[in-house]
Amino acid sequence: MERCGDCQACGGSETVFRRGLKEREPDYVVALAGNPNTGKSSIFNWLTGLHQHVGNWPGKTVSRAEGGFVYQGRAYRLVDLPGTYSLLSASEDEEVARNYLLFGRPDVAVVVADATALERNLNLFFQVIEILPDVILAVNLMDEARRKGLQVDTRKLAQRLGVPVVATSARTGEGLMELVDTIDRVATGVLRPQPKRPDPDPELESAVNRLVEKILQLAPGLPNARWVAYRLLEGDLRIQRALLEGELLELARRERKPVRGVSVLSGKI
Numbered sequence: 001m002e003r004c005g006d007c008q009a010c011g012g013s014e015t016v017f018r019r020g021l022k023e024r025e026p027d028y029v030v031a032l033a034g035n036p037n038t039g040k041s042s043i044f045n046w047l048t049g050l051h052q053h054v055g056n057w058p059g060k061t062v063s064r065a066e067g068g069f070v071y072q073g074r075a076y077r078l079v080d081l082p083g084t085y086s087l088l089s090a091s092e093d094e095e096v097a098r099n100y101l102l103f104g105r106p107d108v109a110v111v112v113a114d115a116t117a118l119e120r121n122l123n124l125f126f127q128v129i130e131i132l133p134d135v136i137l138a139v140n141l142m143d144e145a146r147r148k149g150l151q152v153d154t155r156k157l158a159q160r161l162g163v164p165v166v167a168t169s170a171r172t173g174e175g176l177m178e179l180v181d182t183i184d185r186v187a188t189g190v191l192r193p194q195p196k197r198p199d200p201d202p203e204l205e206s207a208v209n210r211l212v213e214k215i216l217q218l219a220p221g222l223p224n225a226r227w228v229a230y231r232l233l234e235g236d237l238r239i240q241r242a243l244l245e246g247e248l249l250e251l252a253r254r255e256r257k258p259v260r261g262v263s264v265l266s267g268k269i
């Protein structure tokens with residue numbers, strides 16, 4: 001068994017967790033999403049240690065941090081997305097986060113939520129599960145929540161949401177090895193999240209299906225055509241233009257899963 005490369009992280013127990021990728025190409029890519037100040041970067045730092053690459057998203061002023069870890073012999077690349085409250089508005093941060101989830105197509109997305117403001121944080125979670133099924137909810141700042149006398153029933157929450165929920169505290173390290181293990185089980189398909197979305201309205205569904213057909217005629221093979229259909233129904237003119245001008249397909253082509261080398265993110269939708 002591989003020995004733990006950083007004994008502070010795992011309490012000195014013999015394990016198979018090591019921070020950093022050391023030139024290894026990742027087997028899986030994990031995106032970290034969340035509202036600002038939920039402890040996303042703290043979790044990212046804990047998981048990746050000092051082995052990070054920090055730059056900007058191409059063509060943007062938004063900073064981009066990437067790092068990795070190895071667990072059970074499998075290499076994981078972590079991408080820290082900009083903190084956002086939503087994925088729908090036009091700010092540069094939201095655009096970067098949304099484009100990466102839509103077209104970078106990470107294997108797993110971890111949504112980091114603040115345990116002391118869970119309800120507000122779930123808004124972003126519901127937007128992420130619209131795009132990707134393989135989502136884990138990390139309920140962070142658990143130490144703060146406890147201090148305020150708040151309790152979070154992660155089991156019930158996981159049942160309600162249909163995805164794994166892990167209680168964490170990036171400050172104390174609580175739950176972070178469990179998060180690593182959960183990421184690994186979701187990435188390898190041992191655990192299959194089945195996010196529960198609100199029941200669809202039949203009329204809306206049939207309109208969406210018709211639109212998806214048309215979208216795929218315009219942009220064959222476009223990932224997430226359903227998401228695009230919803231935006232068109234909402235009257236999102238930027239998406240409409242990007243679709244008609246072939247920009248969406250171009251983005252999808254460029255931003256495919258960054259398994260070899262670093263992904264490139266640019267373009268405006």
Ligand SMILES: Nc1nc2c(ncn2[C@@H]2O[C@H](COP(=O)(O)OP(=O)(O)O)[C@@H](O)[C@H]2O)c(=O)[nH]1
Pocket residue numbers: 034035036037038039040041042043083140141142143144168169170171172
């Ligand atoms: N008490 C406590 N503080 C935390 C925890 N996680 C992060 N913080 C603190 O919360 C602040 C925001 O954290 P940061 O990682 O920058 O959040 P981000 O904006 O989501 O990347 C920092 O001062 C962290 O030290 C936690 O689990 N418990």
Ligand SMILES: [Mg+2]
Pocket residue numbers: 040041042083
């Ligand atoms: Mg941050």
